[in-house]
Structure formats: structure tokens, C-alpha cells
Amino acid sequence: MQKIADVKYASAVLQWDQETYLPPKGNDFRGRQLATLSEIAHEQFTTEAMGALLQELSSKEDLNDKEKINVQLSLEDYNRNRKLSSDFVRRMSEAVNASYHAWVKARNDNSFAGFQQPLHALIALKKQESDMLGYEQHPYNALMNEYDKGLTVATADGIFTNLKPQLLSLIESIKNKSQVDNSFLHQHFDKDAQWKFGIEILKQIGFDFEAGRQDLSLHPFTTSFNNQDVRVTTRIDENDFGNMTWSCIHEGGHALYEQGLPTEEYGLPLSEYCSLSIHESQSRLWENSIGRGLPFWQHNFKLLKTFFPQQCTNLTVETFYKGINKVEPSLIRTEADELTYHFHVMIRYEIEKMLIDGTIAAKDIPAYWNEHYKNYLGVTVPDDKRGCLQDIHWSHGSFGYFATYSVGSIIAAQLYASIEKENESVNREIAKGNTTAILNWLRQNIHQYGRQYTSGQLCKNITGEPLNSKYFIDYATKKFTGIYDI
Known part of the structure; x- marks a missing residue:
């Protein structure tokens, strides 16, 4: 092996x-x-x-x-x-x-147009793969199972059906309030300074640069060759500070999981991650529960001002916190806020299901994409680059992946609720720059087990109950009613 x-x-x-x-x-x-x-x-x-x-x-x-x-x-x-x-x-x-x-x-x-035919050929092979692997009820189930054992269309449909009205209700409440200002994120931020800042943030959350590295790529990703060599990438836009910062924290969350897997099990299932849903729970927990939280920036605001003094003139940590959590429909999934993010995922999930069951073909993707971005998010897609060409996943043949982003976000909220319950001082520790207790908790409860449990089993073992979207809704409601004074 x-x-x-x-x-x-x-x-x-x-x-x-x-x-x-x-x-x-x-x-x-x-x-x-x-x-x-x-x-x-x-x-x-x-x-x-x-x-x-x-x-x-x-x-x-x-x-x-x-x-x-x-x-x-x-x-x-x-x-x-x-x-x-x-x-x-x-x-x-x-x-x-x-x-x-x-x-x-x-x-x-x-x-x-240049991607349509190669994608069409790849989809044909993915359909063939579904048939070869075998499935019950829906051919997409065979592909989803590759990323999260036991995850099905019925389960994912149920999650999205439950999330959609509650998210829409919260978003509607926010629309009636004064919008927060995040213009400070769109000043000019030097590329080299952003890179150095990102490295410092990765170090702070526990990424081991003796067992990994960061590079630039078209689309941020994490890959691992063993737990002693885990690579992350980010991308930098000099006019959008958020692009690099939360890509670093998100991919850093993935990397911390990979660096925490058991060394002695190399090559065997127990050295591998549980599922993509659990993997995404790690990245979303670090990116959102921590990296978009006020305590994290109460500590790191001084570091931010050290790297970008001019851009932080007259900026307070409270204004910064509200701005980085601005809720507003947008075009790009990886830059979306925590609420509208799930509509980005739903659109991709629906497209994948229909591509695999033959309801639509590759040539139909742009029209379907643009129509549903208008329907779900109220935004007009101006071009393919900011539309259906923005994600790398389909070019990798990663059909069955997208639902795990939303499932992972729900698991992250449920995990973080357990962390707060077990350690009432955790947010005070984060405000002092100490995230070690969180990483140790994740190492003990998730990382060490590899593939020993399914996502559902692991979630129940840790939190005492099955996956429950209530935790995400409660977390989001508390956070955004506070930010928008609802």
C-alpha cells in the first residue's frame, strides 16, 4: 500500500x-x-x-x-x-x-467556447464512471460518494431545502438595514506586502512551514504528498485585500488537517482524510468562525496596520470586522459572504446533477448559470470568466464535490459550538493571538482518526448529535444580527 x-x-x-x-x-x-x-x-x-x-x-x-x-x-x-x-x-x-x-x-x-468540447468529453467519462461504480436512485450519487461516503442527492437536497428559506429570510432582513462599508478592502495593497502578511497569518494559525510551503496559482488549492509535505496556494489582487487573506486562511485550514494526519499510517486509509465535507469543515471553521471573527482581528489588527499603515488610517477594528463580513450578492464564489455563499454552491450542485443525469449538456452551462445567478442572487453575469469559468473543479473532473462546501460549513458551525461549550474562554484566547487550543482540539477529535469514521459518525461522536443545520443558522443569525443591528 x-x-x-x-x-x-x-x-x-x-x-x-x-x-x-x-x-x-x-x-x-x-x-x-x-x-x-x-x-x-x-x-x-x-x-x-x-x-x-x-x-x-x-x-x-x-x-x-x-x-x-x-x-x-x-x-x-x-x-x-x-x-x-x-x-x-x-x-x-x-x-x-x-x-x-x-x-x-x-x-x-x-x-x-474553448472549454466546452473538452468538458463535454470529460462529462461523458464521468457518466460512464457512475455506471461502472453503480448507484441507487440517481447516477450523481456514485460520484458524491467518492468525496463523502454515504452522501446522496436526497441528503443534499434536504440540506439545501432547509437552508434556502432561512438564509433568504436573514438576507432580506439585512437588505432593510444600512449597508456596512468595506471600501477599505479595495484600496491598493502591494503584492509583496500582502504575500508577507499572508505568511504571518498562516504561521499564527499553526501551519508548519518545515512541513509545507505556499505558492501562487490561478485558483487557490491545497495538496498533500504526506503530512510532512503539504502545499497551499493563494492568489493576490492588489485592489482586493480579501482575495488573498481569506484564501490563505481557508487553504491553511485544509493544510492543518493534512499536517495532523497520522505519520505512522502513511499509505493506509487511516492516514487519509475522513471526507471532503470534513475537510471543508476545517477550512470553513478557520476561514469564517475564526478568520472572520472579531476576536481574531482584535489581535491581528495591529499586524495589519504594521503592514498597511496608509490603508488603515482612520480604520477601527470594529469597522474592519463589519466590513469583512459585508453581506452582498456577488459573482465570485470564493469571495462570497457566508450567507450568499450557499447559493453559489446550490447553482453548481444543480448543474452537476443535471449534467450527470443528462438533463442538460456542457453547451447549456453558461445560459443556466447566468439565469440562476439572476434568480438566486439578483446579479447579472457580465462574462464567462466571472461566470461559469471561475472554478477549477470541473476541469479536474471533480463532479460530486460542490455540495461538500455547504455541508462542511454546517459541520464547521456545529464543531465550533462544541469548542465554545467545552472551552468558554476560547474567544478570549483568540483575541490574545492564541489559536493553539483550537488546533489541539481538532487534532484530538478529528485529525488523528483519518478515515476511521464517516462524516456522520465523526460528527455524532464529537458533538453528540447528527449533522444539524440549526447550528449554522444560529451562528449566522447571532453574528449578522449583531453586525447589521437587526
């Missing part, structure tokens, strides 16, 4: 390089290299000998609890991977490579 992991992580290094430093002429050969490595890893993992070994191990009586779980989960992974041929895995990797580079060019050209 560790040898197979070596091949997979070698591939991950090439993918990281592809999105950070690869020269344009290297695209084609890089696609070949990635396809070869993905095929090799799949072939090694799905041999009959591996299956026989896992079956033999699963029948043994003398394994300890961790060994039993590693064998059980490995056998599940084996049986699922056996449903996909090595040739299919290679073709998928090649399609993803072609799609990714088409997406980059289409973004630069600000035209979906």
Missing part, C-alpha cells in the same frame, strides 16, 4: 507543479506522465493478488483495531477500484489533463 501511495503522491507532485510552475509547452508530456502514473497505481492496487491478500487479512482474528479498519477500508477501496479498468483510468487522466489546459486558456480568452 505504501508503494502504491508513493506512485500516487509522485503524480500529485506533478499535478501541483502543473498548476504552479509548468511552462506552457510542457502541457502535453505532463498529461502523458500523469496518465501513466495513474494507470500504474491503479494496476498495482487492483491485481488479483492484492484482492486475495486483503481477503486473507480480513478473515484474521489477531489484528488490532487499527489494522482491522485499514484492511476493511482497503478492501472497500479495492472492490470499488476493480469496477474501473486501468484503460479507463488512463483515459480519464488524459481527459482531465486536456480539460484543465483548455480551462486555463478559456479563462484567459474569457470564452466558455
Whole structure:
């Protein structure tokens, strides 16, 4: 299993390089290299000998609890991977490579047309993957299960159905109040100074630069090759301070999870993250519950003024706190406030479901996207770059991912409520610059377990109850009624 992991992580290094430093002429050969490595890893993992070994191990009586779980989960992974041929895995990797580079060019050209055909080909393969993996009720369930074991269309639909009216009600209340000012975020902020500030924030929340690094990319992301080498990326807009800052904190949350996974389990399921929903709960907890909270900036406002004295003239920490939490419909998901964010996710989720069940095709995406941004958020999409080309996920073939952003936000609120209940002084500690207690709590309750539990099991183990959107609504209501004096 560790040898197979070596091949997979070698591939991950090439993918990281592809999105950070690869020269344009290297695209084609890089696609070949990635396809070869993905095929090799799949072939090694799905041999009959591996299956026989896992079956033999699963029948043994003398394994300890961790060994039993590693064998059980490995056998599940084996049986699922056996449903996909090595040739299919290679073709998928090649399609993803072609799609990714088409997406980059289409973004630069600000035209979906250049991305449409490669995406269409990739969607056809994802439909085939759904059929090969097998599913009940909806073909999209097979793909969602890859990112969060047991997550289904029925569950996600229920979550969004519950969230939508409550979010709309809160947003409507905010509309009737005086809007907060966040113009200070859109002054000129020097690129190098932003970079250095982001590094300081990452250090403060506990990111270990001896076991990781940060770089620039078109779309912020986190990747890990083991818990001693975790890479994050950010992007910098000199006229939008928020773009870099909360990308750093969000990706930092992902990275802290990866750096906290068990070293001794490398290559085995218990060294891997629980699910993408839990992963997103980590990034959203750091980004929003902490990084958009008043206590965090009561400590870091002095640091902010040190780096950007001119931009902070006549700015108070209370004004800053309100401004960074401004609720206003917008075009870009990664820059959206905590309330309207979920409508960005809903739109993508609905599009993916329909692409996989054949209700719409790739060519229909821009029109559907633009129509629903108008309906849900009341904004007019001016072009493809700020519309359906803004996210990297589809170019990676990551269909089934988007719902985990909203599920992760709900889990984050539920986790943070438990943290506050167990440690009444936690917000006072954050205001003093100490987030160590939070990181230790996450290490103890989440990171150390790897894939031992499903998202639902982990959530119940920690908080004493299943996933409950009430915690997110309560958190958001308390926060934004305070900011907008509702």
C-alpha cells in the first residue's frame, strides 16, 4: 500500500507543479506522465493478488483495531477500484489533463467556447464512471460518494431545502438595514506586502512551514504528498485585500488537517482524510468562525496596520470586522459572504446533477448559470470568466464535490459550538493571538482518526448529535444580527 501511495503522491507532485510552475509547452508530456502514473497505481492496487491478500487479512482474528479498519477500508477501496479498468483510468487522466489546459486558456480568452468540447468529453467519462461504480436512485450519487461516503442527492437536497428559506429570510432582513462599508478592502495593497502578511497569518494559525510551503496559482488549492509535505496556494489582487487573506486562511485550514494526519499510517486509509465535507469543515471553521471573527482581528489588527499603515488610517477594528463580513450578492464564489455563499454552491450542485443525469449538456452551462445567478442572487453575469469559468473543479473532473462546501460549513458551525461549550474562554484566547487550543482540539477529535469514521459518525461522536443545520443558522443569525443591528 505504501508503494502504491508513493506512485500516487509522485503524480500529485506533478499535478501541483502543473498548476504552479509548468511552462506552457510542457502541457502535453505532463498529461502523458500523469496518465501513466495513474494507470500504474491503479494496476498495482487492483491485481488479483492484492484482492486475495486483503481477503486473507480480513478473515484474521489477531489484528488490532487499527489494522482491522485499514484492511476493511482497503478492501472497500479495492472492490470499488476493480469496477474501473486501468484503460479507463488512463483515459480519464488524459481527459482531465486536456480539460484543465483548455480551462486555463478559456479563462484567459474569457470564452466558455474553448472549454466546452473538452468538458463535454470529460462529462461523458464521468457518466460512464457512475455506471461502472453503480448507484441507487440517481447516477450523481456514485460520484458524491467518492468525496463523502454515504452522501446522496436526497441528503443534499434536504440540506439545501432547509437552508434556502432561512438564509433568504436573514438576507432580506439585512437588505432593510444600512449597508456596512468595506471600501477599505479595495484600496491598493502591494503584492509583496500582502504575500508577507499572508505568511504571518498562516504561521499564527499553526501551519508548519518545515512541513509545507505556499505558492501562487490561478485558483487557490491545497495538496498533500504526506503530512510532512503539504502545499497551499493563494492568489493576490492588489485592489482586493480579501482575495488573498481569506484564501490563505481557508487553504491553511485544509493544510492543518493534512499536517495532523497520522505519520505512522502513511499509505493506509487511516492516514487519509475522513471526507471532503470534513475537510471543508476545517477550512470553513478557520476561514469564517475564526478568520472572520472579531476576536481574531482584535489581535491581528495591529499586524495589519504594521503592514498597511496608509490603508488603515482612520480604520477601527470594529469597522474592519463589519466590513469583512459585508453581506452582498456577488459573482465570485470564493469571495462570497457566508450567507450568499450557499447559493453559489446550490447553482453548481444543480448543474452537476443535471449534467450527470443528462438533463442538460456542457453547451447549456453558461445560459443556466447566468439565469440562476439572476434568480438566486439578483446579479447579472457580465462574462464567462466571472461566470461559469471561475472554478477549477470541473476541469479536474471533480463532479460530486460542490455540495461538500455547504455541508462542511454546517459541520464547521456545529464543531465550533462544541469548542465554545467545552472551552468558554476560547474567544478570549483568540483575541490574545492564541489559536493553539483550537488546533489541539481538532487534532484530538478529528485529525488523528483519518478515515476511521464517516462524516456522520465523526460528527455524532464529537458533538453528540447528527449533522444539524440549526447550528449554522444560529451562528449566522447571532453574528449578522449583531453586525447589521437587526
